[in-house]
Amino acid sequence: MTKDVWRIGVAGLGTVGAGLLNFLSDRPGFAPAGGQAVITGVSARSRSRPRPFDISNLPWFDDPVALAASPDNDLFVELIGGSDGPAKAAVEAALNAGKPVVTANKALIAEHGAELALLAESKGVPLLFEAAVMGGTPAVKMLREAMVGDDIKSVAGILNGTCNYILTEMDSGGRAFADVLAEAQRLGYAESDPTMDVGGFDAAHKISILAALAFGCAPTYAAAEIEGIDGIELLDIKLARDLGYRVKLVASADRSSDGVLVRVHPSLAPINHPLAQAGGALNALFIEGTRIGTIYIQGPGAGAGPTAAAVAADIADVMTGAVRPVFQRPAGELKPFTPVDPxxxxxxxxxxxxxxxxxxxxxxxxxxxxxxxxxxxxxxxxxxxxxxxxxxxxxxxxxxxxxxxxxxxxxxxxxxxxxxxxxxxxxxx
Amino acid sequence: MTKDVWRIGVAGLGTVGAGLLNFLSDRPGFAPAGGQAVITGVSARSRSRPRPFDISNLPWFDDPVALAASPDNDLFVELIGGSDGPAKAAVEAALNAGKPVVTANKALIAEHGAELALLAESKGVPLLFEAAVMGGTPAVKMLREAMVGDDIKSVAGILNGTCNYILTEMDSGGRAFADVLAEAQRLGYAESDPTMDVGGFDAAHKISILAALAFGCAPTYAAAEIEGIDGIELLDIKLARDLGYRVKLVASADRSSDGVLVRVHPSLAPINHPLAQAGGALNALFIEGTRIGTIYIQGPGAGAGPTAAAVAADIADVMTGAVRPVFQRPAGELKPFTPVDPxxxxxxxxxxxxxxxxxxxxxxxxxxxxxxxxxxxxxxxxxxxxxxxxxxxxxxxxxxxxxxxxxxxxxxxxxxxxxxxxxxxxxxx
Missing domain, CATH: 3.30.70.260 (ACT domain)
Structure with a gap:
């Protein structure tokens, strides 16, 4: 599938989309695996909205589905977000047109990953989503590619930077949840409706994806046990510290002979443990395998630069022509896991x-x-x-x-x- | 290049080779990207040496070069070791025969990586070496693939598990270097000739490879500044601790406008820093990029299980048919870096x-x-x-x-x- 030029359609020009356009404008000859990456079409909710970069020379599509299906691009990048609606329709249209898809959409992959993988594999094209989990920190590539020679027992970590920022500020500044949340919203670290983040749902999407990659099952978001940080009181953070712990929103997936347990909970981590030390908006993940032992990875989980770099790495992977299962085993064999009774x-x-x-x-x-x-x-x-x-x-x-x-x-x-x-x-x- | 069956020749049946044979015997249907992995030939120094696994049913080659060139296998795995001699001759023979090569040989890649990359790319076959650096912890894949959307400024970490084990034991047990080294040799953690490890040369091989991947230059081992841990006295470990530091063998590569500085030195890391906390035989690495920021990765750097898992992941990557430069940019463009005057x-x-x-x-x-x-x-x-x-x-x-x-x-x-x-x-x- 190697080409001299890869014509890329980008739907969604929010933080990540803007980061990608900036990256490709900084690196006009970006050709990491032979072919050169060129944007040949964009779509977003509003064409005229002021943006810190110029899109006037790029072909515009009001409808992301039309962009996805257009014969004027070879690779579709979905940065719209949301588990359903235009994001899903556009990804399906691109795959149906036999195009590789790169997405940063955790909700889409966590809730519809198995059916999309089936579609992608039936068309023989890659569906890549590195930017969906841990932003610029390559957790997906690690589990999907680097760990195929191991049997993973568990993955656990901090997957939501907003919650980690709020908990860190509560701890270091001795401030209440509502106070820190309001500040995070003012600074743009938290959404105006923070439910997805502080309710634990974003972390649950991400751990559902990692569980699928780790254990070779379908992403099974519906089976995740989810508790957010919105009920965390400053008193608990202080008392936990007196006992030698920090409170973190820990997302985990454990495999046992009974099945798989996927959970998101505010949890206590011993203060000297790397998870307790990973402060601010950092993301962090432990992967425990039968052969490799324990691997730890830590880095920025969000932001335009890191997330766009992850999208660019996925674009490079498409260029290599690599053919491998979307979730580490063929999509036809993916089954929802058996949840362990929590x-x-x-x-x-x-x-x-x-x-x-x-x-x-x-x-x-x-x-x-x-x-x-x-x-x-x-x-x-x-x-x-x-x-x-x-x-x-x-x-x-x-x-x-x-x-x-x-x-x-x-x-x-x-x-x-x-x-x-x-x-x-x-x-x- | 996808196949139903991949016939694999393995040269070298030491720790890593044994780990690989054990892995493939545990997972007889190992087919991570469509094709099934089957060993169709082995070579080692002695056929009759007692081994914890049976090789009597596998075709035997006295000469690894003959195995590498044999039409009876499609993929050559080099686990002999050493920068020259039979390892290099066999890898060249396999590449010349148009076969993908997977190797764990850091000395070979650090000292001859650019010329081997040129040969591999001229034949259009992959040359992969994940197991050469950090064992089962995928540092090579991270720099080679996941970071292509970034400009790396520096990489620094602990790349030699033997040295880290010795320094950790000196620190925790208050014992002298020679004492701990002798014990490590008894336990099999250190070679009978420990020079490559304790002299810093092994870490220098590894950081030279990472520098090449990070900065898009040829591996330039000859330019590395190398100091080992053999001169470290217990007194310095104790005094450093009194000052709030731990002594670690830190390998680093920094890029500036003047060029690249690749160094291996016993260095002081603040006691709460992740590098100071990475004890025993752990390996650890910081990667600092312009866009992504800082990523940290930590895991086992050696051992049969982890290293064989890395080799298996490389075999999977070969199966995908991916075509990309060996060192992140085409081999014809690789130049030795300009060393910064230390x-x-x-x-x-x-x-x-x-x-x-x-x-x-x-x-x-x-x-x-x-x-x-x-x-x-x-x-x-x-x-x-x-x-x-x-x-x-x-x-x-x-x-x-x-x-x-x-x-x-x-x-x-x-x-x-x-x-x-x-x-x-x-x-x-």
């Missing part, structure tokens, strides 16, 4: 209780935990200036999630306990 | 002096430094039970290497200074 999953936990400041409370809580079969690992009570109650916090030894939940239910009903206990997982890293 | 390079330094225990010594040392233009950043004098003298240790602000060397020469001649001062660089990370 209630059976074992793990350590952090529990925070708000209790009345009266004798016998600690005894009542610890007895209830013991009766339920939850074993305490560490315990902390600190005086706080809060007339409404006294927080006590503890970490448990590994316990089944169902046992833990039952214990929390019982403790919540104790008369001396003022609110439902707060549960945070301790990351299994 | 005496002009700026950096911070650690200096340790052994002085007579008498008044005025510190004044003499610090005056000499000031006169030479070296500015002190921190200073430490600790009492030790050493009747021969008192060690004083300091770190400097950034200073040109030539200025530093001149200052050291003058201090070495002071009557109160008992031996030539010990210089260690502070890593620029």
């Amino acid at each position: 209630s059976k999953s074992m793990g350590r936990a952090y529990l925070r209780f708000l209790v009345k400041d009266e004798p016998g409370v600690i005894a009542a809580v610890s007895e209830t935990l013991a009766e339920a079969g939850v074993s305490i690992e560490s315990f902390l009570q600190k005086p706080v200036e809060n007339a409404d109650g006294v927080p006590i916090v503890l970490t448990t030894h590994a316990v089944a999630e169902s046992v833990l939940t039952a214990a929390i239910d019982r403790i919540a009903n104790l008369p001396s306990v003022l609110e439902r206990p707060r549960l945070l997982r301790i990351a299994r890293i | 005496s002009k390079s700026m950096g911070r330094a650690y200096l340790r002096f052994l002085v007579k225990d008498e008044p005025g010594v510190i004044a003499a040392v610090s005056e000499t430094l000031a006169e030479a233009g070296v500015s002190i950043e921190s200073f430490l004098q600790k009492p030790v039970e050493n009747a021969d003298g008192v060690p004083i240790v300091l770190t400097t602000h950034a200073v040109a290497e030539s200025v530093l060397t001149a200052a050291i020469d003058r201090i070495a001649n002071l009557p109160s200074v008992l031996e030539r001062p010990r210089l260690l660089r502070i890593a620029r990370i």
